[in-house]
Amino acid sequence: MKIRIGYELDYDLPQPTPMILMLNVHFSRFSDLVTPDHMRIRPSVPIRAYRDGFGNWCSRVLAPQGKVRISADAIIADSGLPEAFDRSAGQVPVEDLPEECIVFLLASRFCDSDRMLDLAWQLFGHTQPGAPRVQAICDFVHQRIAFDYNDASVTRSASEAYREGRGVCRDYAHLAIAFCRALNIPARYCTCYLGDMGTPKPWPPGDFAASFEAYLEGGWQMFDPRNNVPRIGRVLIARGRDAADVAIATSFGPNTLTGFRVWTDEVPETD
Template sequence: MLIRLGYEIAIECAAATPIISLLDIHPDRHADIKRQTRVLTSPSVPTRTYHDRHGNICRRFTAPAGSFRILYDAVIEDSGETDEVNTLARETPVAELPDDVLTYLLGSRYCETDHLGSIAWQLFGQLPPGWARVQAIVDYVNSRLSFGYGYARATRTAAQAHEERVGVCRDFAHLAITLCRCMNIPARYVNGYLGDIGVPADPA
């Protein structure tokens, strides 16, 4: 199937503001791009890219004071198939984890494993390790939180989302990541395009 993707993001800056955007298509999918525009800015400013340690393309530029827009439009080919489900996926004991994933067990500013550790073990400690445990965590987060754009708050942490029972997409992700890390399951935040295929247009 062919999927059109893109964005037009408008911001207001009180002063010239250096920005790093992670909005470029991952190099793994470049062969699937059927057409695309350049990344455009208005007003036009120079941009440059670099790759982070996960292979993401990061775009650096400085937005001038005042109104600023960044635009992109593309069509990409995709199978349209859902993600693979492997209910037999096993949980790797911490002692056997590769060195480069150990950092994804640690607490952080948004993922306070120290606050949610006992709750996680009470909820999920008796479940069989592996796919079933992670699925239970995701299901719990989806039933625990209510989604709403009006709930957005840039400072909300996983523990606050758990207590307040509301949030936006990042709050769902932070809470799931934190609960996984509490259970010694490495997890990290990954963002992507939110598809609207089959979703009625929002008149707003």
């Protein structure tokens, strides 16, 4: 199948403002792009690009004063099948982990696993190590947190999400990641496009989605404690330790977000 992906972000800026944007499809899905996801900025300004320490594609701009629109519209190919999971994958001993995984065992700004060690072992120490343990974590987090867009907070940590029992998809991911790391399972935060294909209507407005990958036997495997079921058409944008590493837009000055649209829609087949 083919999926149309894209976004429109509208800002009102009181002064010229440096910004870092992390909105391009991840390099691991680049070859699936049928049409490029070129970033467009109106009014037009130069864009400088670089890869961060996690391999994510980042764009630097000096956004002008006034009203600014950042947008993209692309087509990407996808299998059209629900995500596949290896439910039998075992846990990899810490001493056998690749060096690239070590950073994803450590506590980070929003995944404060060091505060959750005892709780994690109390809740999940009896579960089968590996994919079954990660799934048990997802099941728990899915039930623990009540989803509500009005409960979004850019400063809520995993331990706070656990105590408050509310939040949005990033809070589900942060809490699950923190539990995994407390149990010596490398876990990394993912920002993605994720539409509602294959789910009952009515569908909510489009948005970017947070999930996470755990490193198990066989490699990295995607988990989604917010939805907690295999989904169709997830498109990876960026990976990092937590949401701070993969913010879609970081501005270095005051700004007002006046418009926000994201789409992830199946392209109808044509004869």
